[in-house]
Amino acid sequence: MTKTKKGGLPLHWLMLIGFVVGLAGGLAVNMLVGPETPWVVWVTSNITGPAGQIFLRLLFMLVIPLLFSALVVGVAEMGDLKSLGRAGIKTLLLTIVVSSIAVVIGLVMVNLFRPGDGVDPALAQQLLAQGAEGAGNIVENAPESVQLGQFFLDLIPSNVFTAAADNQILPVMVFALMFGIGLVMAKSPNTDKLQTVIEGILEVTMTLINLVIKLAPYAIACLMFNLAALFGWDLLVRLAAYVGVAVGAMAIHMFIVYPAVVWFGAGMSPVKFFRGIREPMVVAFSTASSNATLPVALRAADEQLGLPRKIARFVLTVGATANQNGTALFEGVTVLFLAQFFGIDLTITQQLVVMLVCILGGIGTAGVPAGSLPVVAMILVMVGVPAEGIGLILGVDRFLDMCRTTLNVTGDLVLATVVSRGEVEDPVVEDDPRPTVAAVA
Template structure:
C-alpha cells in the first residue's frame, strides 16, 4: 500500500531512514551518554516526545470517523446480498469466520512465544509512566474472569455519541456494523444519498490520513530515539522476535488454514488453487496493495481457477476492502507484543475484546498506506498500553505490510473459491433469428 512519495523518494524508504536515524541516535545515547543526562531528558521531553505525540494524536483524531465510515461502507457494499442471495450471506459469514481464525492464530502465537518479554522491568515501567497519560486505565478496571453477560451487554452502546466521546471503540464498531446492515435493508433513493455522504466522509478521512502518514518518517525518528535511548540493544532483539512471530503466524494461516478451507469448503485441490493464484500473490507482495492486485486477482479467478464470473467479481471486489485476514492478524499480534514489551498482562476479557476489534477492524481498515495504524493505536489506548510503542513496529512495517497483503489477497481468492462452489454463471441467452418471410408469387 506504500506508494505515496514525498520529495521524489517513496514514503516507505523515508520511514526506514527515519527508523534508522532514530534508532542509531538512541543507541548512541544509551551506550555512550546515558538517558539520565540533563540535555537528553530535555530533548526527549520537549522535542522528540511532543513530536511523536502530535503524530499519534492526529491518528486518534481521525480513528472514529475512519472506522465508522469504512465499516458502514464495507457492509453497505454488500447490498448485492439481495441479488446474489446466499452467495452474499456466505461471503459475510466466511469473512468473519476466517478473520477470527487468523486473529486466534496470531494471539496464540504471541501468548506462546511471548516475543515482548525480556526487557528490563524498571525501564518498561519508566516509559509506561511517561506514555500512559493518554491511555485509559482499563488494565486496573478489567475483571480477572470473563463475565459474558456484562461483556455482551457492554457491546451495545446506550448512547453512541457518549461512546465516541469516551473512545469506546468496540461499541462504536458494533453500531457501525448495524448501521451498515440497516442501510442495506432500507434501500431507497434517500438511503442511496446517505450512503454517498458516508462514502464522502470516508474519502475525506482517508485523504487526511494520507497527509498525516507523510509525517510518519519524522514521528518514527522521534519515537525510536526515545525508545532506543531508554532500552538500548534489547529493543532490536525484541523487534526481531516480533517479526519472527508475526511472519510465523501468517505462514500458518497461509499454508495450513487456507488449504483446509479450499479443500473442505471449496472442494478444490489446494495445489491446484495455489498454482492458479501464483501471479496475484507475487503482485501483492511486490506492490503491498490489495487494490493494485485486484485486476490480476480477477483474471486469475476467471481464467486459472475457472470460478463463475459474477461470484468472483462480487467476492473479490468486496474482499479487497472487507476481507483483511492478514491485517486483522497483524493488529492482534502487534497489540499483544507491545503489551508484553511494557510488562502489561492482559486478562482473558481484554484479549477477547482485542480479538473482536481486530476482526471488525479487518472489515473497517482503510486501503491507504499504513491504514491499520489508527486501529492499532486505538486498541493500545483501550488496554492501557503507551501508543508510543507504535514507533517500534513502523520501521519494519513495510516488509510485514507486503506479507500481510499476500495473506489478504490470497484470502479473497479462497473466499471466492468457497462461495463459488455450487454456483454457476447465468447462461448466455441467444436470441433466435427472426423468421424469414418468403413472398409468394401468384
C-alpha cells in the first residue's frame, strides 16, 4: 500500500482527508460569506488556485513522455507475436474490441443519465472562463457532423513534435503505436538497446509521476476549496450521481459483457470462470494495482482455469499494461461528466475523439494506483474542460480506482481464457521455473 513516508498514512487516506478538508472549507465559505467576498477572491486567486494549478501542470508536463513510452513499450512487448502467431493477433484484436465496448457503455450511460447536469450555468461558465486560458484544445472547433475523411487524416501527424507541442495527443499516440510496431519489425541488437532506453524513459516518468501524486492531498484540498466555495451543495449531489453512473457502467461490463465473452468466446461457464478468479479479483480491489495483482492472476490462470502457461503469461503480462477496459471506461465517463458539469455540450465528433483517446489511453496508462490521472487531465484540456475539474473526482478516485482495477484484471483473465481456446499446453519440464510468477511480482 502506498505511503507518503515510513509509518505515515496511506496516500489514498491523505487524499481523502484533503478532499474532506477542502470540501468542508469551501462549503463553509459558500454558506457563510459567499464566494464573491474580497478576501475569498484573494485566497482563491493567489493561494489555492495557483497551488492546484501547479499540481495539474506537473501532470501535464509528464503526459507526453508517459503515453509515448508506455505505448511503445506495450506494443514492443508483443514482440512474441511472431512466435505466438494467431494468439498474439487474437490478443490485440480482442483488446481493441472489448475496450471499445467498455468505453461505449460508459459514454451511453453518461449521455443517458447525465449526472453532471443541474449545476447553475452562470457559476459553471464563471469557472469555465477562468480555466480556459492556456488550454490546448484540439477539438474545440470540431464540426457538428462527423467528417470521417478529415478525421482520419488528422490522426496522422505531419510533424509529431508540432503535434506534441500543440497538445494533439491522438496523433502522438498514433505515432507511438507505429513506432512500437516498427520496433518489433526491425528486431536487432540495436533496436533491443533502443527499447531498453524507452523502457528507462518510462521508468523515469513513472518515478516522477509517483512524486507528483504525493502532492495530490494538498492539491485536492485547494481544488475542492475553490469548487465547493463556488458551487456549494450542488457539488455533492453531482458527485454522488457521477459515482453511481461510473459504478453502474462498470457493473454492466463486469456482469454482462465479460460473461458473454467467456461463454461465446471461450466456451467456458461464466460461473466456473468467476469462481476460479476470486483471489485475483480480491487482490485487485484491495491494492488498486494491476501490476501488483499480476502474480496472483498468473497463478489463478494456471491452477484454477487450467490455461496454457505460455499463453497465459503472454496475455496477462501484456494485459497488465495494454488491456485496461476499466480504465478506458472510467476515463470516458469522467470526461463526459465534467463536460456536463461545466455546461460544455460535446459534439459526436468530440465524443468519438474522447472514445479513441480512452481506448489508446488504456494502453498507455500505468498499472499502478491513480495511474490514469495524467491521461484524464490531458483529455480534459483537449475538450476544453477546465483542468480544475479533476479536483471533483480525486476525492472519490480511490474507490473508483479499486473498482476499475478489478475490471482491468478480470478483463485480462477473460482475454487469456478466450485466447487460450484451442491452444495446446506446453509439455511440462521437470525444472520448469515456476518462479516466473514470483519474478513478475
